[in-house]
Amino acid sequence: MKTYNEEKLRERAGELLPEVVELRRKFHRNPELGMEEYETAREVARYLRDAGLEVQTGVGGTGVVGVLRGSESGRTIALRADMDALSIEEDTGAEYASEIPGKMHACGHDAHTANLMGTARLLSEVTEGGKLLRGNVKFLFQPAEEGPGGAEPMIEDGALESPDVDAVLGLHVNSERETGTILLKEGVLTAATDSAVIDVIGSGGHGAHPQSAVDSVVVAAHVVTALQTVVSREIAPTDSAVVTVGKITGGFRNNVIAPSVQMEATIRSLDPELRTSLRDAVERVVAGVTQSMRADYALEYNFGYPSIHNDEGMTDLVGEVAGQLLGEDAVVYASQPSMGGEDFSYFASEVPGCFFRLGVRDEEKELGVYPAHNPKFDLDESAMEYGMVVMAAAALIYLGKTEDE
């Protein structure tokens, strides 16, 4: 199935790695939060133009789209990276640690961005700027994956059109896997991530005279407890869902009955039908419990990212390519989906897609040993070489044209 020059691809990826590491470190030092990725986007656009790509900026906010156009017409494959950082204070002590207080690339999106920039240059070089390419490769650099989401606004802004995209690939670094490995799963990969803001509305009063008030703190405590029965008692034990109340605020002081309490919850599921029924269940429980205790409520329920559904054909493609390049043992198949969320799902619900995980753990180097979103999170940068070759080779095989074999 090999339709690319493996030796050349590997060699160039190895040569490009130092440059890609520098890019990653630059982004790491200067993290930008969702929809504020101005400098990152500028850097991406400059680099892509330099690599001979057509570039469009300001797509769906701060998104950047690059196109490597082939000389022969054919299909178009999109490769996607996310660019945003998190509001976390970095504690890695790395030489390239964040220079911006309270902001950090703690999810590896700096590496995703640098990796995809390198992949763009790599593909441009091995196809002589598209001369040896059939079809097109589109590079999607999206904002705000950590929220509120950049994939959907990019699609609305035409990122998957002209040339129309036929398939999409994306990757996420993974600190549970060794460098040089990838983790794959066909079908449902991530959860739908919905959220709720629940106001329990009581009536304030003196802490000594509860009979003349409606204590929203007590009602809220019952609501939190009762919500636990949605997953434990209403959903089949073989199905998956999560209801987590992650934040609760209310009240003034010890002798004052709180007039209201506000709660925030995340609600996650894997099945679209279950997803809708969860919304109804949450509201029914909140309504029932508050009403039974003389309180009122307000519920704001937001449907967030849908689940990623990995296409079978695209997953097989990535698996075969990675098996060839990294060795059969380097490709691990996950049996279970994750209850985490990813807005790559919007791209993958428009066209067949595969989102895979790239191992970045190296215990000897003490890199990739902390989980994502940890203030000490860091990764083994040499993994980007594998990210680049797998992405590039998968794109070339998908488009089905050898370059110079």
Ligand SMILES: [Zn+2]
């Ligand atoms: Zn994250």
Ligand SMILES: [Zn+2]
């Ligand atoms: Zn992430």
